[in-house]
Amino acid sequence: MQPSVAERRPQSFDRVLSSMCTKPHPAARRAAERFLAANPGDPATYETIAELEREAVASLAEVTGLADAVGVDGDTEARGNTGVSENTESHGDIAAHGYVTSGGSESNIQAVRSARERAETADPVVVAPESAHFSFHKAASVLDVELRTVPTDADGRADVDAVAAAVDEDAALVVAVAGSTEYGRVDPIPAMADLAVDAGVPLHVDAAWGGFHLPFSGHDWGFGVDGVETVTIDPHKVGRAAVPAGGLLARDPVALDALAVDTPYLETASQASLTGTRSGAGVASAAAAMDELWPDDYRAEYERASELAAWFAEELRSRGLDVVDPELPLVAFDLSRATFEAVRERGWRLSRTGAGEARVVVMPHVTRGSLSAFLDDLDAPR
Amino acid sequence: MQPSVAERRPQSFDRVLSSMCTKPHPAARRAAERFLAANPGDPATYETIAELEREAVASLAEVTGLADAVGVDGDTEARGNTGVSENTESHGDIAAHGYVTSGGSESNIQAVRSARERAETADPVVVAPESAHFSFHKAASVLDVELRTVPTDADGRADVDAVAAAVDEDAALVVAVAGSTEYGRVDPIPAMADLAVDAGVPLHVDAAWGGFHLPFSGHDWGFGVDGVETVTIDPHKVGRAAVPAGGLLARDPVALDALAVDTPYLETASQASLTGTRSGAGVASAAAAMDELWPDDYRAEYERASELAAWFAEELRSRGLDVVDPELPLVAFDLSRATFEAVRERGWRLSRTGAGEARVVVMPHVTRGSLSAFLDDLDAPR
Missing domain, CATH: 3.40.640.10 (Type I PLP-dependent aspartate aminotransferase-like (Major domain))
Structure with a gap:
């Protein structure tokens, strides 16, 4: 039996690796909740x-x-x-x-x-x-x-x-x-x-x-x-x-x-x-x-995500995978179709480039912990 | 001094009379807050x-x-x-x-x-x-x-x-x-x-x-x-x-x-x-x-809003104003430019048709109380 609409909950971001969406900052979430019903398309009213x-x-x-x-x-x-x-x-x-x-x-x-x-x-x-x-x-x-x-x-x-x-x-x-x-x-x-x-x-x-x-x-x-x-x-x-x-x-x-x-x-x-x-x-x-x-926390996030992307790319390379050298914090790498399917099966939300590489977008919700867990799943025997 | 972004609050809907937006239903608001970060444009991830x-x-x-x-x-x-x-x-x-x-x-x-x-x-x-x-x-x-x-x-x-x-x-x-x-x-x-x-x-x-x-x-x-x-x-x-x-x-x-x-x-x-x-x-x-x-509460709202529109139209007519007979709960009526400006000045969010009539959209947030208060302001000497 499917839960009712009111009981449905979004999945966690823990395994979302390829999305360019992320968890809003708490201040952004609070502002969104306050202004859910205002319409910027009608500035004379709102x-x-x-x-x-x-x-x-x-x-x-x-x-x-x-x-x-x-x-x-x-x-x-x-x-x-x-x-x-x-x-x-x-x-x-x-x-x-x-x-x-x-x-x-x-x-x-x-x-x-x-x-x-x-x-x-x-x-x-x-x-x-x-x-x-x-x-x-x-x-x-x-x-x-x-x-x-x-x-x-x-x-x-x-x-x-x-x-x-x-x-x-x-x-x-x-x-x-x-x-x-x-x-x-x-x-x-x-x-x-x-x-x-x-x-x-x-x-x-x-x-x-x-x-x-x-x-x-x-x-x-x-x-x-x-x-x-x-x-x-x-x-x-x-x-x-x-x-x-x-x-x-x-x-x-x-x-x-x-x-x-x-x-x-x-x-x-x-x-x-x-x-x-x-x-x-x-x-x-x-x-x-x-x-x-702006600007300090965005700078800190750029630095965090860039370091994490570099680390992740190196981890993938050390496993013998071809990695596209990251310029901004996004890591594309070769992954066999079978492994891709296997990690999706384990709940990782991963998508591919048109050429078939897996791509990990190091968004604010993506942490060293989540990437380590992903690497563990890559290493696990299937 | 303007309040900071974090302190800014939306205005109340009490005086919003012409908008086709309204306060979301509480169940809708809760659902919106839960799914603020999910992207229906990427169904394989979300x-x-x-x-x-x-x-x-x-x-x-x-x-x-x-x-x-x-x-x-x-x-x-x-x-x-x-x-x-x-x-x-x-x-x-x-x-x-x-x-x-x-x-x-x-x-x-x-x-x-x-x-x-x-x-x-x-x-x-x-x-x-x-x-x-x-x-x-x-x-x-x-x-x-x-x-x-x-x-x-x-x-x-x-x-x-x-x-x-x-x-x-x-x-x-x-x-x-x-x-x-x-x-x-x-x-x-x-x-x-x-x-x-x-x-x-x-x-x-x-x-x-x-x-x-x-x-x-x-x-x-x-x-x-x-x-x-x-x-x-x-x-x-x-x-x-x-x-x-x-x-x-x-x-x-x-x-x-x-x-x-x-x-x-x-x-x-x-x-x-x-x-x-x-x-x-x-x-x-x-x-x-x-x-x-759906359907009972929408039916009840249709009936409530229709009755309120009919009452409001009658109240306007009794004040000698020309009213466009409402078909759905939306009341357009003639209002002088001066009166229109005066009620906007009092905070009523009212807009006009291309032909210049004032228009009141009887949305779920519009009540007999708010329309009575509006009528009082129409009646008030300026």
Whole structure:
């Protein structure tokens, strides 16, 4: 007999190894629970959550280097904000550069949509490395644009020459990946930005997963790179907000204006988001997580996860397994089909790359203890 | 000095009169809090929430008449389900007919997208009454299809002859509204379905708000009407789930197959949703709310809200105000600009129709007490 709906409990995260979701930070969880019923899609009714969204965007602007790039100190303004109506202008500056989406897929779809709207060609093309997330395929299907994927180099990063060769007069957007879903690879973003600028095409950076590691990893990836026009970064992944909390940021607010649709019955004039009603839980928890964790705790998590990934990779190698050298804390490695099935059978939530490697994403809930237990199961006779 | 993010609290619902969001039912809130970190977008990792999504879809299939129409008793199957892998087939039947979306906008966009994908014309047109929600304008913009809106009759319902006249060989979808956002009007759905069937075009019913009232209101609106091919119905509105929990249902699973995109790195083959990561809170709370409230408590709420709307309309009329006769529990009425501003100033969260009437949506949190207090403020000298 199945337990009733009310009795059902989620499984623990102890054996979740391949997900880019994680347990929200306690402060994020508390904020999510407080704002479960508020709708940031209706800011004239739900003012407090609208205010928290502006703060979340201001924080994201710091994480991605946008605040520095456009010369607005989002954080200071956020703290000094005293309410909506009085203060829209001073705060509006940074808030006009982004919004909290439902996640990376919406952010990527919207970035492509904005590029399509602003393209001067009738047949807009999006040029992306084949490592780009499947949401770009979804975007191409939804938006009826061509997605032109370009093979990556042997290490799984965008091949700049190949990308350059694929950019023609129909190119409306170049996509760079900053932390690929399968291997955690970061594309050579400055070089891609240069070629995008030369071609007069915006560069979109998908840092949905990598965005809260990259400020500490030494990569050039965000709005500090000229030519990066839009960035996807998800608080609900490494940012430790509750789902749904994605982020879309734009260097130029015009990129978001291109998405606006009139909203006749609301006391606000238009709406740029893909969804209508939106989750107050996601927005509040994003604001709370970043308020609590940026930058020191995110840095500490980057360091912890990177060390753990390096250790785990070494443990796998010592067992004779081929391991893709981790760039960000994500370890892909060869594992026979039989062993893969056997560990899934033991409850490990493991998934594979398109090429068949197992992949372990070292999220905040993944510990040395859980990876040791996984290695024990790999070592166990079957 | 602004309180810190952690100290910020949402405003109360006491004065929220125009929103289609409401306080989630306690059982829905508890379920949302339990499943805040589960991702229904990755069913091979998060199996319990995937199971709850199947139950939510089975419940929605009952509410919309789909279970009866396709001869599957969703509820019984849902209760008897013993797990995912063993039981995909018996349960898969009804689960293949829908999914829990982020809300009405995603559902409507996806319904239009599905129709576009299946249309045989190169220039697909969506024919909708001008009362259709702005998400259809968003859908048209996103999906690059033409939205052909048709004036409503004097009562705010679709004019069937005008809709028929607008349907030509490029028509890919006809939209009917079952509970319009501005006036709560229900279109003549059987007549619209007849014309759609005659034209060989699917009919989509947008019951995002009305869907949990309509089973008790005597209207013909759901899959019981031949020709209704897809339905939008939001658990997070009158269904009392937590945001984000929308619903998209299809008579024929082929309508959803048209939306599927490959998901290379997940241990499931494809994904029909517009978003990728999705909210476990929304899905779990939808399942919990419907498990708890369908059908008796929803019927009781329909009756309570309808009586309250009728009383409120009469009270407004007795004050000499013009009132649009309520069909579902939503009351639109003429209010001077000055009075509108004055009551907003007193904290009432009120919004207007495009034509300028004030609109009160009698949601579960709206009580006789709150409406009396509102009337007192209307009566107060300014």
